[in-house]
Amino acid sequence: RAHTLAAAELGVPLDAGATAIFSRNLYLSSFVERFQLAKARDAAQVLGLWDGAGFRFRWPEGSLLPVRMLSRYGLSPLPVIKAVSTAVDRLCKVYQLQANGRSWASPGELFESLGLYNLTQVSAYEYFETMLHVSPKFVRELVDGASRDNYNQDGHINAFVDLVSLAGAGIGGSVFGLANGTTQIAEALLASSPKISPRLATTVTKVEHRYTDSGSARFRLTTARDDRSVRAPNVSKASFESGGRPNLLEYESYDAVVIATPLETSHRLELVGAPSALNTSRPYQQTYVTFVCGSVSAAYFGLPAASAVPTEMLTVENTSLPFSTLAVHASLQNGSHVFKLFSRRPIDEAVLDQIFTTRHRTRRVDWPAAYTRLLPSPTASWPQFEIWLSPTADGDLPRNPPPTRPILYTGAMESAVSCMETQVIAAKNAALRIEAQLSQLAS
Numbered sequence: 001r002a003h004t005l006a007a008a009e010l011g012v013p014l015d016a017g018a019t020a021i022f023s024r025n026l027y028l029s030s031f032v033e034r035f036q037l038a039k040a041r042d043a044a045q046v047l048g049l050w051d052g053a054g055f056r057f058r059w060p061e062g063s064l065l066p067v068r069m070l071s072r073y074g075l076s077p078l079p080v081i082k083a084v085s086t087a088v089d090r091l092c093k094v095y096q097l098q099a100n101g102r103s104w105a106s107p108g109e110l111f112e113s114l115g116l117y118n119l120t121q122v123s124a125y126e127y128f129e130t131m132l133h134v135s136p137k138f139v140r141e142l143v144d145g146a147s148r149d150n151y152n153q154d155g156h157i158n159a160f161v162d163l164v165s166l167a168g169a170g171i172g173g174s175v176f177g178l179a180n181g182t183t184q185i186a187e188a189l190l191a192s193s194p195k196i197s198p199r200l201a202t203t204v205t206k207v208e209h210r211y212t213d214s215g216s217a218r219f220r221l222t223t224a225r226d227d228r229s230v231r232a233p234n235v236s237k238a239s240f241e242s243g244g245r246p247n248l249l250e251y252e253s254y255d256a257v258v259i260a261t262p263l264e265t266s267h268r269l270e271l272v273g274a275p276s277a278l279n280t281s282r283p284y285q286q287t288y289v290t291f292v293c294g295s296v297s298a299a300y301f302g303l304p305a306a307s308a309v310p311t312e313m314l315t316v317e318n319t320s321l322p323f324s325t326l327a328v329h330a331s332l333q334n335g336s337h338v339f340k341l342f343s344r345r346p347i348d349e350a351v352l353d354q355i356f357t358t359r360h361r362t363r364r365v366d367w368p369a370a371y372t373r374l375l376p377s378p379t380a381s382w383p384q385f386e387i388w389l390s391p392t393a394d395g396d397l398p399r400n401p402p403p404t405r406p407i408l409y410t411g412a413m414e415s416a417v418s419c420m421e422t423q424v425i426a427a428k429n430a431a432l433r434i435e436a437q438l439s440q441l442a443s
Contacts, residue, residue: 091114
């Protein structure tokens with residue numbers, strides 16, 4: 001989830017969620033270029049792999065990194081690099097297909113058409129170790145290290161998302177962040193669309209597909225607003241009391257609806273007439289983000305005081321470790337650093353005091369649903385991009401009802417993969433489906 005902490009909190013803007021943009025992410029890269037968003041400066045990194053007892057390696061990034069990798073893992077990286085490149089090439093076919101107006105009713109259909117479906121049905125461990133015969137050492141160290149960094153999950157996730165994770169680690173391309181955080185992409189897109197009227201402090205509580213008095217079919221949204229002083233145009237209203245707190249209940253009609261948030265976290269949302277088979281209980285990975293402005297303790301990691309602690313620290317799958325990844329996320333003008341830690345549970349203050357010799361400031365962010373648990377799962381359990389609601393009416397249903405339309409659900413994509421670019425692909429798919437719906441309605 002893209003969320004940028006303001007500079008006032010720790011001295012610089014910090015991404016608490018989605019950060020990395022892959023060079024072959026066509027949509028995100030086009031937004032960065034279109035809005036002239038400044039990229040973060042690359043700093044020299046030292047990559048380390050921590051297993052709880054010591055570092056299995058500490059490698060400065062640079063021209064010798066491939067040599068060090070071949071020395072430790074032999075030729076195992078080569079089939080992995082090829083597999084990442086092939087998967088990325090197949091995914092990138094979606095851009096031309098969407099440019100030609102192609103859209104899909106379900107994620108399963110999308111992945112089938114791109115030749116990626118089979119990768120979603122096998123675990124990364126099985127795919128790399130059994131099917132590609134990659135060294136388990138490479139898989140359990142670097143592949144797991146990258147997936148714990150990107151998804152806080154190990155190689156039991158599906159092979160496709162682990163290939164995406166490796167691309168996000170820079171295999172098959174380059175990776176960059178934004179100097180002022182990824183949230184500015186959404187902000188710039190909203191600012192560039194004057195016809196959009198965002199509703200703040202507003203909760204959608206109900207979606208219905210209703211026949212109007214004129215016999216047409218539209219979607220009616222019920223929204224609850226805390227602020228009575230701000231009124232939306234052309235909506236009916238009713239006041240009510242909920243737990244002693246005043247709200248404004250509004251009803252608005254639309255030709256199309258897109259749900260862009262996971263249904264698993266939308267506990268107050270009622271989809272009237274939704275199919276009983278709709279899966280709204282996919283498990284999500286909870287991730288805790290801890291930012292620390294201070295200095296890392298070399299002694300905690302078993303290093304002499306004068307030793308350089310890796311600036312980007314991956315970890316092996318080990319449930320006793322207090323964090324999944326630790327990295328320098330920003331450098332301040334006074335020479336100190338801001339470190340970012342991911343973990344599966346909150347890191348105790350006492351543990352932070354051991355990891356850091358000094359802590360000037362600490363900021364915690366809890367993501368209860370950072371991303372889905374991306375295990376291989378049958379497509380029968382995946383929500384569809386289209387959700388068909390049974391129509392309702394105030395009176396009798398029309399004798400010759402007009403064609404109904406589905407609502408669009410971009411969160412369906414997260415059954416197979418979860419990252420910024422694939423969610424933009426899902427959003428583009430929704431826009432294409434709606435365009436087709438409205439064209440049919442107009443005719």
